[in-house]
Amino acid sequence: MLDHDVIIVGGGLAGSRAALEIAGLLPGINVGLIAKTHPIRSHSVAAQGGIAATLKNVDTQDSWESHAFDTVKGSDYLADQDAVAILTQEAPEVVFDLEHRGVLFSRLPDGRIAQRAFGGHSHNRTCYAADKTGHAILHELISNLMACGVTIYDEWYVMRLILEDNQAKGVVMYHLLDGKVEVVRAKSVLFATGGYGRVFNTTSNDYASTGDGLAMTARAGLPLEDMEFVQFHPTGLYPVGVLISEAVRGEGAHLINSDGNRFMHHYAPSRMELAPRDITSRAIAIEIGKGRGIFPNGSPGGPFVYLDLRHMGREKIMSRIPFCWEEAHRLVGIDASIQPIPVRPTVHYSMGGIPVNTHGQVRRNSQELVDGFFAAGEAACVSVHGANRLGSNSLLECVVFGRRTGTAIASSVITRKLPDLDEAHYLKEAHHQIQSLLDQRGQYRIAEIRQAYQDCMTAFCGVFRSSALMEEGLIQLRQIQSRYGQIRLDDQGSCWNTELIEALELQNLMVVGELILFSALNRKESRGSHAREDFPERDDNNFLNHTLAFYSSARIEISLMPVVISMFQPQARQY
Numbered sequence: 374m375l376d377h378d379v380i381i382v383g384g385g386l387a388g389s390r391a392a393l394e395i396a397g398l399l400p401g402i403n404v405g406l407i408a409k410t411h412p413i414r415s416h417s418v419a420a421q422g423g424i425a426a427t428l429k430n431v432d433t434q435d436s437w438e439s440h441a442f443d444t445v446k447g448s449d450y451l452a453d454q455d456a457v458a459i460l461t462q463e464a465p466e467v468v469f470d471l472e473h474r475g476v477l478f479s480r481l482p483d484g485r486i487a488q489r490a491f492g493g494h495s496h497n498r499t500c501y502a503a504d505k506t507g508h509a510i511l512h513e514l515i516s517n518l519m520a521c522g523v524t525i526y527d528e529w530y531v532m533r534l535i536l537e538d539n540q541a542k543g544v545v546m547y548h549l550l551d552g553k554v555e556v557v558r559a560k561s562v563l564f565a566t567g568g569y570g571r572v573f574n575t576t577s578n579d580y581a582s583t584g585d586g587l588a589m590t591a592r593a594g595l596p597l598e599d600m601e602f603v604q605f606h607p608t609g610l611y612p613v614g615v616l617i618s619e620a621v622r623g624e625g626a627h628l629i630n631s632d633g634n635r636f637m638h639h640y641a642p643s644r645m646e647l648a649p650r651d652i653t654s655r656a657i658a659i660e661i662g663k664g665r666g667i668f669p670n671g672s673p674g675g676p677f678v679y680l681d682l683r684h685m686g687r688e689k690i691m692s693r694i695p696f697c698w699e700e701a702h703r704l705v706g707i708d709a710s711i712q713p714i715p716v717r718p719t720v721h722y723s724m725g726g727i728p729v730n731t732h733g734q735v736r737r738n739s740q741e742l743v744d745g746f747f748a749a750g751e752a753a754c755v756s757v758h759g760a761n762r763l764g765s766n767s768l769l770e771c772v773v774f775g776r777r778t779g780t781a782i783a784s785s786v787i788t789r790k791l792p793d794l795d796e797a798h799y800l801k802e803a804h805h806q807i808q809s810l811l812d813q814r815g816q817y818r819i820a821e822i823r824q825a826y827q828d829c830m831t832a833f834c835g836v837f838r839s840s841a842l843m844e845e846g847l848i849q850l851r852q853i854q855s856r857y858g859q860i861r862l863d864d865q866g867s868c869w870n871t872e873l874i875e876a877l878e879l880q881n882l883m884v885v886g887e888l889i890l891f892s893a894l895n896r897k898e899s900r901g902s903h904a905r906e907d908f909p910e911r912d913d914n915n916f917l918n919h920t921l922a923f924y925s926s927a928r929i930e931i932s933l934m935p936v937v938i939s940m941f942q943p944q945a946r947q948y
């Protein structure tokens with residue numbers, strides 16, 4: 374058995390920022406960080422557009438209160454406003470801290486950090502490193518981490534959270550290199566395992582975004598919060614779904630339908646292309662639905678609209694958003710300085726997740742906390758994004774709440790003891806789980822079931838939803854799930870058995886997908902990213918609450934948790 378004072382699962386922005394905080398506050402502490410990828414391949418590395426903070430370098434009228442208001446309004450009033458106040462007040466400090474740790478932000482001519490416009494933000498407050506912001510931040514955090522004695526277990530896959538008597542005691546992990554299974558015991562456990570985009574068939578997320586941390590938490594009997602709120606990013610590159618950052622619209626690109634019109638004028642006249650993502654994604658879906666989409670040959674009625682950068686000029690494109698130009702060029706052969714880019718909404722971000730308080734402590738229910746268990750970043754729901762996240766607020770959340778969670782762990786871990794646990798029991802269970810998967814001799818390959826599942830989630834729980842659609846979706850989902858018992862793995866080896874990992878990940882996708890669909894069925898209103906055709910209005914009287922969904926293979930139970938409203942009363946949301 375491996376022992377650590379603290380074990381962190383996840384080496385993205387949230388996990389690495391928390392690890393740095395703990396190691397900085399308690400030099401010599403024994404921290405282990407586990408990641409199924411190498412940490413610098415965590416999905417944070419793909420973040421493009423930037424990180425929001427009211428530095429006032431470009432816009433002197435900006436304030437944290439304005440950032441907080443934009444965030445709450447963007448969330449369709451479902452965000453917890455105490456958490457939003459922390460997010461927006463601490464933002465400038467964490468960005469300067471990143472800079473002092475070595476992050477190379479893009480600059481204004483006078484040398485200060487540059488800031489750009491972003492959707493739903495009323496001021497130019499997004500700090501950036503061209504369109505490679507996640508890359509710039511993550512690489513610095515990980516090289517800082519290497520220098521401070523944290524043990525990194527890269528390419529170890531965590532299979533299970535060990536939770537006994539309402540206390541997190543450790544995890545069970547599998548080494549991709551040689552198939553070894555280890556039990557890791559710790560005084561505190563932090564999950565920073567990122568999102569679940571791969572539940573759907575078209576996503577901007579990487580292959581590793583399979584919601585593992587969420588599924589492990591749900592299987593341990595703990596709730597997941599607000600799972601119905603799935604963010605569709607308006608500008609996924611057609612047909613592949615990878616992201617064309619909002620920074621492109623922040624720098625001035627237009628959305629155009631088959632008539633050649635800038636249609637956002639009808640949906641958000643004051644913000645146009647820089648409306649929040651839920652509104653812009655719905656607008657694109659409506660335009661396509663009404664036959665004003667475009668086909669690859671340029672004729673009307675097709676499956677995408679155009680993102681038009683041509684008026685911006687080659688020099689601006691290449692200096693401010695070179696990576697987006699490169700993506701369109703490499704993946705679909707478009708030169709965006711002379712051709713418009715085909716785009717449509719793509720699944721991008723998980724607003725919901727593991728419920729935590731503002732110190733990252735995981736909630737057992739609306740009143741109680743779990744001892745020694747923390748979560749941060751996209752896997753967590755603190756809830757600063759409510760029903761719809763604003764662009765450039767996620768990197769911020771990872772850094773602000775990664776740091777705060779690190780502080781909370783550091784101050785609690787010194788008085789804690791290593792827990793007792795039965796290592797042999799957990800090893801036997803993990804070996805049994807692996808061997809029974811390897812022994813299955815069914816007729817289905819994993820990819821077939823995964824594709825069917827992703828197609829089902831996309832068809833029945835997409836941008837627009839209704840009871841009839843989702844009830845049918847739930848029936849089909851369960852039929853697909855029942856085929857899991859008839860899978861077959863061709864790779865029987867223990868060295869780099871990615872097929873086995875995909876089988877384990879598919880189990881997680883299935884838990885997460887069912888929780889999304891069930892939570893969405895339960896919320897009979899339209900709010901933020903959750904658009905119900907049968908309940909088109911927001912209903913504050915009945916649904917100004919967070920959803921807590923408890924999973925069991927037999928049934929899912931839903932309970933509600935109040936929203937913290939401390940600054941801004943809910944109003945009609947218009948842009």
Ligand SMILES: Cc1cc2nc3c(=O)[nH]c(=O)nc-3n(C[C@H](O)[C@H](O)[C@H](O)COP(=O)(O)OP(=O)(O)OC[C@H]3O[C@@H](n4cnc5c(N)ncnc54)[C@H](O)[C@@H]3O)c2cc1C
Pocket residue numbers: 382383384385386387388407408409410411412414415416417418419420421422423424506507529530531532565566567568577578579581585586616721722749750751752764765766767768769771
């Ligand atoms: C293409 C793209 C562009 C984006 N651009 C922006 C932007 O400009 N601004 C912004 O604010 N937000 C942006 N976002 C969102 C933002 O990047 C993410 O929400 C954020 O980086 C998530 O960080 P994280 O630390 O929570 O998780 P991640 O960076 O996803 O890290 C998760 C970690 O958990 C590990 N892990 C997961 N499961 C297991 C397991 N079972 N065992 C072991 N390890 C595991 C992974 O290996 C990884 O190390 C973007 C998202 C995408 C997809």
